Amino acid sequence: xxxxxxxxxxxxxxxxxxxxxxxxxxxxxxxxxxxxxxxxxxxxxxxxxxxxxxxxxxxxxxxxxxxxxxxxxxxxxxxxxxxxxxxxxxxxxxxxxxxxxxxxxxxxxxxxxxxxxxxxxxxxxxxxxxxxxxxxxxxxxxxxxxxxxxxxxxxxxxxxxxxxxxxxxxxxxxxxxxxxxxxxxxxxx
Amino acid sequence: xxxxxxxxxxxxxxxxxxxxxxxxxxxxxxxxxxxxxxxxxxxxxxxxxxxxxxxxxxxxxxxxxxxxxxxxxxxxxxxxxxxxxxxxxxxxxxxxxxxxxxxxxxxxxxxxxxxxxxxxxxxxxxxxxxxxxxxxxxxxxxxxxxxxxxxxxxxxxxxxxxxxxxxxxxxxxxxxxxxxxxxxxxxxxxxxxxxxxxxxxxxxxxxxxxxxxxxxxxxxxxxxxxxxxxxxxxxxxxxxxxxxxxxxxxxxxxxxxxxxxxxxxxxxxxxxxxxxxxxxxxxxxxxxxxxxxxxxxxxxxxxxxxxxxxxxxxxxxxxxxxxxxxxxxxxxxxxxxxxxxxxxxxxxxxxxxxxxxxxxxxxxxxxxxxxxxxxxxxxxxxxxxxxxxxxxxxxxxxxxxxxxxxxxxxxxxxxxxxxxxxxxxxxxxxxxxxxxxxxxxxxxxxxxxxxxxxxxxxxxxxxxxxxxxxxxxxxxxxxxxxxxxxxxxxxxxxxxxxxxxxxxxxxxxxxxxxxxxxxxxxxxxxxxxxxxxxxxxxxxxxxxxxxxxxxxxxxxxxxxxxxxxxxxxxxxxxxxxxxxxxxxxxxxxxxxxxxxxxxxxxxxxxxxxxxxxxxxxxxxxxxxxxxxxxxxxxxxxxxxxxxxxxxxxxxxxxxxxxxxxxxxxxxxxxxxxxxxxxxxxxxxxxxxxxxxxxxxxxxxxxxxxx
Numbered sequence: 001x002x003x004x005x006x007x008x009x010x011x012x013x014x015x016x017x018x019x020x021x022x023x024x025x026x027x028x029x030x031x032x033x034x035x036x037x038x039x040x041x042x043x044x045x046x047x048x049x050x051x052x053x054x055x056x057x058x059x060x061x062x063x064x065x066x067x068x069x070x071x072x073x074x075x076x077x078x079x080x081x082x083x084x085x086x087x088x089x090x091x092x093x094x095x096x097x098x099x100x101x102x103x104x105x106x107x108x109x110x111x112x113x114x115x116x117x118x119x120x121x122x123x124x125x126x127x128x129x130x131x132x133x134x135x136x137x138x139x140x141x142x143x144x145x146x147x148x149x150x151x152x153x154x155x156x157x158x159x160x161x162x163x164x165x166x167x168x169x170x171x172x173x174x175x176x177x178x179x180x181x182x183x184x185x186x187x188x189x
Numbered sequence: 190x191x192x193x194x195x196x197x198x199x200x201x202x203x204x205x206x207x208x209x210x211x212x213x214x215x216x217x218x219x220x221x222x223x224x225x226x227x228x229x230x231x232x233x234x235x236x237x238x239x240x241x242x243x244x245x246x247x248x249x250x251x252x253x254x255x256x257x258x259x260x261x262x263x264x265x266x267x268x269x270x271x272x273x274x275x276x277x278x279x280x281x282x283x284x285x286x287x288x289x290x291x292x293x294x295x296x297x298x299x300x301x302x303x304x305x306x307x308x309x310x311x312x313x314x315x316x317x318x319x320x321x322x323x324x325x326x327x328x329x330x331x332x333x334x335x336x337x338x339x340x341x342x343x344x345x346x347x348x349x350x351x352x353x354x355x356x357x358x359x360x361x362x363x364x365x366x367x368x369x370x371x372x373x374x375x376x377x378x379x380x381x382x383x384x385x386x387x388x389x390x391x392x393x394x395x396x397x398x399x400x401x402x403x404x405x406x407x408x409x410x411x412x413x414x415x416x417x418x419x420x421x422x423x424x425x426x427x428x429x430x431x432x433x434x435x436x437x438x439x440x441x442x443x444x445x446x447x448x449x450x451x452x453x454x455x456x457x458x459x460x461x462x463x464x465x466x467x468x469x470x471x472x473x474x475x476x477x478x479x480x481x482x483x484x485x486x487x488x489x490x491x492x493x494x495x496x497x498x499x500x501x502x503x504x505x506x507x508x509x510x511x512x513x514x515x516x517x518x519x520x521x522x523x524x525x526x527x528x529x530x531x532x533x534x535x536x537x538x539x540x541x542x543x544x545x546x547x548x549x550x551x552x553x554x555x556x557x558x559x560x561x562x563x564x565x566x567x568x569x570x571x572x573x574x575x576x577x578x579x580x581x582x583x584x585x586x587x588x589x590x591x592x593x594x595x596x597x598x599x600x601x602x603x604x605x606x607x608x609x610x611x612x613x614x615x616x617x618x619x620x621x622x623x624x625x626x627x628x629x630x631x632x633x634x635x636x637x638x639x640x641x642x643x644x645x646x647x648x649x650x651x652x653x654x655x656x657x658x659x660x661x662x663x664x665x666x667x668x669x670x671x672x673x674x675x676x677x678x679x680x681x682x683x684x685x686x687x688x689x690x691x692x693x694x695x696x697x698x699x700x701x702x703x704x705x706x707x708x709x710x711x712x713x714x715x716x717x718x719x720x721x722x723x724x725x726x727x728x729x730x731x732x733x734x735x736x737x738x739x740x741x742x743x744x745x746x747x748x749x750x751x752x753x754x755x756x757x758x759x760x761x762x763x764x765x766x767x768x769x770x771x772x773x774x775x776x777x778x779x780x781x782x783x784x785x786x787x788x789x790x791x792x793x794x795x796x797x798x799x800x801x802x803x804x805x806x807x808x809x810x811x812x813x814x815x816x817x818x819x820x821x822x823x824x825x826x827x828x829x830x831x832x833x834x835x836x837x838x839x840x841x842x843x844x845x846x847x848x849x850x851x852x853x854x855x856x857x858x859x860x861x862x863x864x865x866x867x868x869x870x871x872x873x874x875x876x877x878x879x880x881x882x883x884x885x886x887x888x889x890x891x892x893x894x895x
Contacts, residue, residue, distance in 0.1 A: 019240050019249045023295045060312075063464035064456060076245045087246035094240065096456065107243045109451065126450070133454060134475065135468030142472070146479055153446040153482065160848065161855030174447045181452040188308055188457065 020094035052082035065132040096187035106175045120165035232256040312459035329735045336728040350400025388726035391648035414722045429767045501563045520593030543660035601646040651724030677749035698751045715773035722781045
């Protein structure tokens, strides 16, 4: 079982259609793009795993400040090195697709923003998040005072039970009221 | 529920082992049968909901296979019981239906045009620019349907089955105009042969039924007119409702910072340059928001600001009044020109009205932009004011145009009356020399082109709209080519030999003006709706125009524009544009409805009801349209709206209360946890103390023994 190198079996294709938010054409396109990233020897291995560096060369992910986190979140490898199989790749595309529900998008967004993987967004996670968003150079970064003020404002808005962290349900509550989230949390091949 | 289903298979499996791999539903009691059915239904629901679960694919595949096997096994078994044929049939039909739905979804997404183009624009410019093109595509869809209605149900039957060209006076070019009827200039102006064709209202006869199909053309014309309006209303309101649902109502500022943090990155961006721009704009917006929060208490000379804002609004009102007067003046002048005869005037004088309207539409928004610098608003608020003013400008222009047109219509109708009077005189004069009194006359054949006839004001109105749309389209394309393309070419090639950096400073490449373009599209559609009743060719023209616009603007934006520097989304703006579209729809169908009412065109329905339908139908209809019935119905709807409004208010209230309750609950939980933790710590201490004490005692007793 598993994906063979050149063709997706019909049964597998219909199962993938059942289990993801992608249409048949999108799954086939994803398969094509995935196999383009494989080297010649890798093409014969079933369930092959592509290392993170090669995934990050995809143009859709290259300019994204969260690209590494995205790979780490969707990866099912035991070494937690961000490598993706084709099925992980499909999971990624399904969560970022146009027809994915708000619940699944907010669930994965939370996991992507949780840089230390502890299940909540605490001060350090939020700080790393802001630094990702403001770019690499020093001129664009915020000063420490601005940073702490910003994060305090955010915690004031989103932290309902006032425990100093934002957990999944608080995050989902904030996100569900945002009009932009669903349309901006999209990746299309 | 899942536990139950875990139990059932094991029980049934036991039975299976006992009975040689065959499940006999007769051996299960009715309750167990019911439980089994429920378990099967649960599994089916689980299968359907699998794609929404945040599990890795392997886990989903395993669960899917398991559930599918379970469902197959027990569905087959259940099917052997009572009513099995129906059950099996139902199961098979559901499976086929789901497969059909999935294939249909795939087919639908494959049919959507221009998907790749828009995706490319999205990755370069982000989703706000792409939203314009999505809007354009949506408009194209609506216009296709309107085109289908008018073309298929009105133009084609008339062309195929109506009286052909030249058979009656209204379908023939008058003798005086025949020589110039084929000239390109006349055709471009929609005169000549174009005027006396299916493209305009005047061509359509009032003959009740045409052709061998007995197609009721007047009825169809009227119903298509009403149908286009009704369809447009339905589509706009449905889209508004959908946007409102997704958007989340109100609460625009309560999660300001959190939204900026969690939702500001656009994951569609695939271009490094755009990404850099986005980083810069996010940083700016963070810094601005922090500053605003700090400075929100500062007063800072509020009287001066207020005075400046009042001054700005006054200037804008002057501009609007000025543009309205200009249009009125120009339309009157063009009426004088037509009376003199169009050949004596230059091209500018002939097309003055359209050119003036298009130029006003181009320059006034820039003026408003300059004036708004006085006002010193937050950029989002300033954008909303700007959009509101441009809206008022276009609306004022359109209505002034219509009022001026009304005067012309009245003049033409008076002319028609005179001509009708003259026709009777003319007919009498035909018979004059050839007959004596009191004898029946053989009908004298006169060529239709020679019959004098009055001007048809409906066709004239249709022509005016068509000309307006065409000149508007031309202006848009030419501004695009000059403003964007020529500017980009100049900046690119002159940069090599210019003193300052053209690309970084003035003029640099232009940005794509989303709001201006969307407004232009909305007003274009308003004009289509207004004129579609008088010129059935308008939707066809619009479909062509939108098709060309799509390709031209996609090319222009990729070739000549740069990503916007200040990327802030007026996030509620999706519904803002829809609301404007709705208002325009309402206002543009008003004039047509007014003329229909005034000329009693809806009598055609009355006539059809009387002659084509059985008598009881007519009676039912007359009861239904009785004012005594309609008024209470309207009252009922108003009450329903009031009721829904008050329940939504109470839901919002309940939400706030629940939030408060959640907060207090969590605080209490924290207190309880702290207390419990403290108690546990104390207990641990005590236990430790006790343990160390007993260890000491034991040691002591051992010491004593030895």
